[in-house]
Amino acid sequence: MRAQAAGDLVHLSTPTSANLRNRxxxxxxxRRSLLIEPPHVVVRQGLTVTRLEQALIDSWPTMPPAERRAPVIRAVNEWLTTPERLGVALESTPKLTDRAALRTLLTRLADGCRSPLEIWGHGHVFTGPGMPTFRRQVPIRVGRRTVYLDMFAERERVDIELDGATTHGDPRxxxxxxxxxxxxxxxxxxVVRFAHxxxxHEIDAVRRETLAILATRRS
Known part of the structure; x- marks a missing residue:
């Protein structure tokens, strides 16, 4: 979920009975409750490793705060786990640095947010008075393929698309x-698109434009 960088530490989980020390x-x-057997561990490429959900929870406090969310978001986006399964793993780890932030992230992912920009929009732009309850990542069949709408106001038939910073300036x-x-x-x-x-930087303007478009569609 995260490329290993030079100098990264290897974190080894062991039962409390194991006589191992830092090197x-x-x-x-x-780990008091860790057993070196399923379902606590799995074998990947000949190595015994903790399950993905527990690995993501355990690695949360070991990374810089700015890098913590990306592996969790990627794991959910690639269908390797779910916010619900991660929530179960989090409940079994009551003492965790910045636990509230991880819980909030899992809530946003469960709501359908699939990127940091969507999470930002959910919390700062597209909530509050007048805003509908948007459905997120709504599958729509278009011809022979299925597309996913970022934020869909079903009554008004309006799709709000949040264009990331890398999208800007790419002609293709x-x-x-x-x-x-x-x-x-x-x-x-x-379809209404808002740039990163x-x-x-224009939160109030984006809110006003969104509300005006929704009101027009209702009428």
């Missing part, structure tokens, strides 16, 4: 987006 480059974590991605938007328009769905910069 240069290796940090030993003694722009062409793909235009074709997709035209196909959705043929189904009666209006505006979502972060």
């Amino acid at each position: 240069p480059g290796v940090v030993v974590h003694r 991605q722009r062409e793909i987006d235009l074709r997709r938007d035209a196909q959705l328009a043929s189904l009666g769905i209006t 910069r505006r979502l972060l």
Whole structure:
């Protein structure tokens, strides 16, 4: 879930009965309830490792705060786990650095947010008075393929798309987006796109525009 960088420590989980100590480059974590057998561990490429959910929870406090969310989001996006399974693993680890932030992240992922930008939008832009309850990552069949709508106001038939910073200035991605938007328009769905910069720095303006568009669609 995260590329290993030069100098990264190896974190080794062991039962409390194991007589192992820290070594240069290796940090030993003694776990009272850990058993070196399924379902506590699995074998991957000949190595016995803790399950993905527990590994993500255990690694949370070992990473810089700015890097903690990415592995969790990636694991959920790639269907390797679910927010619910991660929540169960979190409940079994009551003492965890910045536990509240991880719980909030799992709640946002369970709500359907699938990127840091969507999480930001959920908490700072697209909630509050007048905003509908958006459905997130809604599958819509378009021709022979299925597309997923970032935030769908079902009553108004409006799809809010949050364009990440890497999308801006890519002509190929722009062409793909235009074709997709035209196909959705043929189904009666209006697509509204907000750029990364505006979502972060023009919160009030984005809210006003969104509310005005929704009101127009209702009428």
